[in-house]
Amino acid sequence: MRIEMSLKDHSYDILLDHGAILQLSVEIQKWYKGKRIFVLTDKNVYGKHGGSLENVLSDFIVEFVVIEAGESSKSMSVYEYVLETLLDKQMKRGDLLITFGGGVVGDLGGFVAATLYRGVPYIQIPTTLLSQVDSSIGGKTAINSHKAKNMIGSFYQPKLVIIDPNYLKTLSDFEYKNGMAEVIKSACIGDTILFDKLLNGEIKTLEMIERTLLVKKKVVEMDEFDLKERMYLNFGHTFGHALEKQSDFEIAHGFAVAEGMLIALEIGEKIGITPKSIRKSLKLILDKYDLGLYNAKPIPLIEDVFYDKKNIQGELNMIFLKSIGNSVITPVTKEVLYECYNSQTLK
Numbered sequence: 001m002r003i004e005m006s007l008k009d010h011s012y013d014i015l016l017d018h019g020a021i022l023q024l025s026v027e028i029q030k031w032y033k034g035k036r037i038f039v040l041t042d043k044n045v046y047g048k049h050g051g052s053l054e055n056v057l058s059d060f061i062v063e064f065v066v067i068e069a070g071e072s073s074k075s076m077s078v079y080e081y082v083l084e085t086l087l088d089k090q091m092k093r094g095d096l097l098i099t100f101g102g103g104v105v106g107d108l109g110g111f112v113a114a115t116l117y118r119g120v121p122y123i124q125i126p127t128t129l130l131s132q133v134d135s136s137i138g139g140k141t142a143i144n145s146h147k148a149k150n151m152i153g154s155f156y157q158p159k160l161v162i163i164d165p166n167y168l169k170t171l172s173d174f175e176y177k178n179g180m181a182e183v184i185k186s187a188c189i190g191d192t193i194l195f196d197k198l199l200n201g202e203i204k205t206l207e208m209i210e211r212t213l214l215v216k217k218k219v220v221e222m223d224e225f226d227l228k229e230r231m232y233l234n235f236g237h238t239f240g241h242a243l244e245k246q247s248d249f250e251i252a253h254g255f256a257v258a259e260g261m262l263i264a265l266e267i268g269e270k271i272g273i274t275p276k277s278i279r280k281s282l283k284l285i286l287d288k289y290d291l292g293l294y295n296a297k298p299i300p301l302i303e304d305v306f307y308d309k310k311n312i313q314g315e316l317n318m319i320f321l322k323s324i325g326n327s328v329i330t331p332v333t334k335e336v337l338y339e340c341y342n343s344q345t346l347k
């Protein structure tokens with residue numbers, strides 16, 4: 001199926017299907033007149049799928065740039081390495097870059113595409129559940145700073161996204177769960193049917209990815225630059241990012257977001273926005289998908305939380321749920337957060 005991301009003069013298609021990768025060459029030839037294609041990937045993905053991607057791209061001259069797998073590659077030094085390698089390989093301004101891998105490769109590669117020669121065309125081919133349902137679409141590109149996650153980046157939309165769930169067959173259980181947290185987040189903010197289906201455990205992968213993408217498409221089309229509705233996608237991320245950072249990325253993004261959602265619901269209850277029943281249902285879903293909870297103590301995270309990009313001029317905007325599918329953005333102060341966790345009635 002083809003889902004159009006309608007963003008004025010930088011709209012693009014998302015192709016979603018088992019075997020969608022086989023359409024890659026034909027899709028590229030619709031608008032790309034060059035012969036050379038540069039592929040950014042990591043060692044794991046290159047080992048498993050590099051050869052088959054090369055076969056699919058046999059009409060082109062393909063050059064791979066392969067980085068280490070893992071969050072530590074979303075760094076200034078790896079960013080510099082990728083840029084210099086592409087320049088060494090004589091990549092030119094009109095040449096095409098493909099990011100082939102999970103969220104790290106997609107976020108880093110998108111930022112490389114946005115900044116090399118002030119912008120080269122790129123295609124996202126996400127291979128993990130997390131990147132297929134979330135990070136590969138919407139054009140958020142980023143690397144991490146030593147202070148916090150995704151601090152350096154830009155909005156830069158790809159020309160095409162190819163989502164082939166066949167790649168998920170080689171995904172570890174851990175990576176699958178990591179992506180499920182973003183699916184569950186999307187259900188919370190925008191799809192009650194998806195939420196119920198997850199609760200009842202009865203949904204096929206393709207439908208689950210499609211529904212999750214449609215939640216994201218809706219908010220990104222309303223607010224491409226993350227000033228209002230798009231921030232709903234950050235539900236669970238305020239504390240999630242802080243938890244990831246504090247654990248030195250030992251806790252993976254999805255697992256941190258799972259915990260961050262519970263914290264956001266708990267604060268929402270404390271400040272009178274969120275009914276208690278949501279946290280109960282969410283816990284059931286998180287249990288079902290075995291998203292091991294860390295039971296993080298929010299107090300140590302509060303200072304780090306204020307590095308969040310939703311902290312606009314000293315006010316931290318947090319996403320809360322009024323009900324499933326109905327999110328609100330509400331500013332909270334440090335004092336309110338500390339008060340919430342000093343209260344006797346907590347938990």
Ligand SMILES: O=C(O)C(=O)C[C@@H](O)[C@H](O)[C@H](O)COP(=O)(O)O
Pocket residue numbers: 134135137138140142149150182226230231233234237309
């Ligand atoms: O695409 C978005 O917008 C999101 O917020 C999706 C998030 O799941 C994703 O983790 C994103 O990279 C976090 O955004 P950030 O603005 O907090 O870096």
Ligand SMILES: [Zn+2]
Pocket residue numbers: 134182237253257
């Ligand atoms: Zn996320």
